[in-house]
Amino acid sequence: MPSPATPRASDRWRFYRAVWRWHFYAGLFVLPFIAWLALTGAVYVYQKPIDRWIHHDLKVVENAAVPPSPASAQLAGVNAVSRGAVFRYTTPEYADGSIEIGVQEVDGRRQIYYVDPGTAQVLGQLPDKGTFSGVVRQLHSLDLLGDYASALIEIAAGWAILLVATGVYLWWPRGQNGGITTVRGQPRQRLFWRDLHAVTGVWVGGLLVFLAVTGMPWSVVWGNQVNAWANGHDYGYPAGVRVDVPMSAHRLADTTTPAWSMEQAQLPVSAVPHVQHAAADDGHAAHGGGPLGDLSPQPGALGIDAAMRRFNALGLAPGYSIALPRGPMGVYTASVYPEDLSRQRVVHLDQYSGRVLLDMGYADYGALGRGLEWGINVHLGNEYGTVNRVVLIVACAGILLLCLSGVVMWWKRRPIGGIGVPPLPRHGRSVAGVFVLLCIGGLVFPLVGLSLLVVGVLDCLATRGWRLT
Known part of the structure; x- marks a missing residue:
């Protein structure tokens, strides 16, 4: 039994x-x-050391002790070999690193040009996300x-x-x-x-x-829904996004790869001088010029050199990227996502006055945003x-x-x-x-x-x- x-x-x-x-x-x-x-x-x-080894001739410069040339001279060097429009300028993370300049070519392709900071000489180019680590990430x-x-x-x-x-x-x-x-x-x-x-x-x-x-x-489903929910209820969005400044239809993700918590962030707009109002109000100023908008220099804008001096004075971590203004109402946007989460930062400048419109960092994220950004940083091996x-x-x-x-x-x-x-x-x-x-x-x-x-x-x-x- x-x-x-x-x-x-x-x-x-x-x-x-x-x-x-x-x-x-x-x-x-x-x-x-x-x-x-x-x-x-x-x-x-180990993406960074591998990239520096594989793309050594593009990413590493030999004359690192030479004082850097102005950013405008480096852009001019790229413009001499490309007929495209510059949309992003990235400073070197390391002392011997090259400048990376993103260009939208006339045929729509995005290329990254590597420039020696001291001589403004173009070292070469790769497709956007075309480095070894970029391919591995894909x-x-x-x-x-x-x-x-x-x-x-x-x-x-x-x-x-x-x-x-x-x-x-x-x-x-x-x-x-x-x-x-x-x-x-x-x-x-x-x-x-x-x-x-x-x-x-x-x-x-x-x-x-x-x-x-x-x-x-x-x-695609869980991530997007949680991102929208977190940002919609101020759990993930930096608090500085919802302030009383005019916002454009453009997003930070259009010109750079932002932190997860910043994917929905819209860009503010510059205060257009009186002589530019007609151009800004014609319906094309903030949206024309192809997929990235109008990237041509605007009359009265302070220029990349002055913008860089402003960003450097604000103490952004090395390796930050600058997205150039798009149209008369566009802004200079500097963003950096280093291994140290506390130094993540996004700063928007009025392209005419240089006034700081928004300055956001990891400490400004909501509780959910901070938690998920920490998890992502550990996932990437950075924290x-x-x-x-x-x-x-x-x-x-x-x-x-x-x-x-x-x-x-x-x-x-x-x-x-x-x-x-x-x-x-x-x-x-x-x-x-x-x-x-x-x-x-x-x-x-x-x-x-x-x-x-x-x-x-x-x-x-x-x-x-x-x-x-």
């Missing part, structure tokens, strides 16, 4: 099999993505897949969280002697790969969840210097090992001619119960919930309502 404990044990293992089934599905869909993200992310962590964010990339990132990140949650449940000690902190068996045995997978997952699972959550701000980068490299290596061990373990277990989906428990309601729990989590991330629903419906139909065959 069965003991009273038998039904409870049976229920426990029935639930275990149901969780295992969903863990398998999560791994089936997400492992290729997280392996790719870990590999490209590990490379991107690979990491799946931009090469087109408009669906950010949706795939959101789905993969959400499934990665489900993968870790179900994996921790499967790992949880149930009286076994191994596979908790130690690895049993030999590499030729499935037991070895199962234990390696479980132990590795426990060590890197928390970091995987952190990277998945902090990668979500770039996603805690070398320690941050080393931890991320170890995490990426652990994630790759997690993926490899999961694939080998599945390969050794799979049946001939099948994909090896874990068997259904005797009572299908266990699978349904786990499915409902996962769907609750899917409410937080809509695309994840939708994909989870699709997989659940297909699995239910394939098994005739989660019944054993």
Whole structure:
């Protein structure tokens, strides 16, 4: 006669099999993505030294001790070799770095020209985001897949969280002697790969969840909705955005890559001198001149040299970029996002008077904005210097090992001619119960919930309502 404990044990293992089934599905869909993200992310962590090495002839100057020439002379050097319009000027982050000048060519392409600060000589050019790290970032964010990339990132990140949650449940000690902190068996045995997978997952699972959550701000649904909600309720927007100054239809993201909290920020407008009012009021002043607007110098504007002196006096961190005014009502905008979050800053100047219209930094962000910016900075390996980068490299290596061990373990277990989906428990309601729990989590991330629903419906139909065959 069965003991009273038998039904409870049976229920426990029935639930275990149901969780295992969903863990398998999560791994089936997400492992290729997280392996790719870990590999490209590990490379991107050291983007700056790699770029300086690969593009040394463009990014590093030999005569760093020579006093810099005026910014206007450097722009003139670029204008001598290009017929396009300059839209961005970036100061060097390092003492031996070159000036980077963004140009919108007449055919619409965006090019970055590298200029020696001392001689104003053009060292060469690359397409915008055409550096090695720029390509790696596009690979990491799946931009090469087109408009669906950010949706795939959101789905993969959400499934990665489900993968870790179900994996921790499967790992949880149930009286076994191994596979908790130690690895049993030999590499030729499935037991070895199962234990390696479980132990590795426990060590890197928390970091995987952190990277998945902090990668979500770039996603198409969750990221955009949270950004709009945070900024609309003053949780993310710098408080200085909503002040009584006229704002244009242009956004900071049009000419630079802002911090996540600044993606919705509009640009203020300059006080147009009386002689310029007719041009400003004709409906084209703030919007003409192609995708970037009218970038031609305006009569009475103070010029790039005077603007730089103003920005330097305000103490912006090295490496800041200046977006040039667009049209008579445009402004000079300097922005910098260094590794030190406290030095993030965006400053807008009236292009005629040089008056500071808005000056915003990390301390001005709302609570949600500060929290998410911190997470993004850690995600990029910036916040805690070398320690941050080393931890991320170890995490990426652990994630790759997690993926490899999961694939080998599945390969050794799979049946001939099948994909090896874990068997259904005797009572299908266990699978349904786990499915409902996962769907609750899917409410937080809509695309994840939708994909989870699709997989659940297909699995239910394939098994005739989660019944054993």
